Amino acid sequence: MKSEVKSHMTGEPISIEPDASALAALDLMVEHGIRHLPVIDPSSRVCGVLSFDDLRAALPMAISLGVPLDVEQRGDAAEIAVGEVMTYSPVVIRYDAPLEEAAQLMAEGRFGCLPVVDENGVLDGILSETDLLYALVTMLWAERRTEPAPAPLDLVGALEAERAHLAEQLAAYGRHEQEITETRRDTPLDEAEEGSAREDGFLTEQLAELASRRLRAIDHALERQRRGELAICERCEGRIPDARLRALPGTNLCIRCARELEAQG
Ligand SMILES: [Zn+2]
Incomplete structure (x- = not known):
């Protein structure tokens, strides 16, 4: 099986721009059930990553993916920009890098995901812990299949x-x-x-x-x-x-x- 990042990433990821509000970011996460957003500049290059944990640490109110904010809380969250709370210059991975390189980066940096970029730094996909687990499952099953089958x-x-x-x-x-x-x-x-x-x-x-x-x-x-x-x-x-x-x-x-x-x- 192919073990390049491209074969295992999620393509066409949901992303956000740095001047969008924290409220808009939270709404996107809730709507799509995701915990990470790559942040891109106007030329689609990755300039940051915003995680649900970043929002939780930055916003003055308790947030969850399940419970919606009330009107006043939404007003507060709308005043904070993504660019104020995101992680700048995040570690990214090229789409054609080996999967093990991505896994090692994620493990060592304790990243929940890596934005995947093309040769120009333009966002191409996102690789999450879940994507890595699926890759692992596929590999383990493939390995099991090469064990001698119950021989007739x-x-x-x-x-x-x-x-x-x-x-x-x-x-x-x-x-x-x-x-x-x-x-x-x-x-x-x-x-x-x-x-x-x-x-x-x-x-x-x-x-x-x-x-x-x-x-x-x-x-x-x-x-x-x-x-x-x-x-x-x-x-x-x-x-x-x-x-x-x-x-x-x-x-x-x-x-x-x-x-x-x-x-x-
Ligand atoms: Zn058949």
Whole structure:
């Protein structure tokens, strides 16, 4: 999975300008249920961060995301500007920085979020503790999936045995084709013999083609088995039953996903 900041941040974040009022900032936080606002200048560059805790520390009244202010309190909050109470020149992170760099900055600085900026310092997104937790969850689950899946041992044994058999068969087809060619070259054939030799050669070729296709499918299946993915549907991550894997060893789709894809065309 990609571990750049961009893949995990929240894009198009709610932001505010420094000359807006603390009341406007609080209203935005309440409306969107967020606790941090990046503060941007007129060219959308990040110049500060305002947190709910900053507001709580600065405003003369008790505030909460749940209880609205009364008229008088709203009047008081409207007199304070965001620029007076925000954190200036906050630590920011580039959208293309590795996620671990962002996590380390946040942990060491005890930041609840980082504004994400592009190469010109323009606000591009916001990375919160929640975003980091989701990233962690995704990674841990992905790791778990690469542990060997409950191995359908008899299926793998059967596939390995079939593979050995197919390899022998293919070698035999090869020898047979060789014989046909040599017979033709050594002894002149009459018309009937020529016809049947051609048919024989054609059939052998067909069988060899089928056998080598099946062999490739089994190789693909055994490769998937080594990665612990043999019985896992690539599309829905559900389990592919053994019967389907015996019939179509190289398949990476369960029957339902195969049908859905087929129906989509
Ligand atoms: Zn599926």
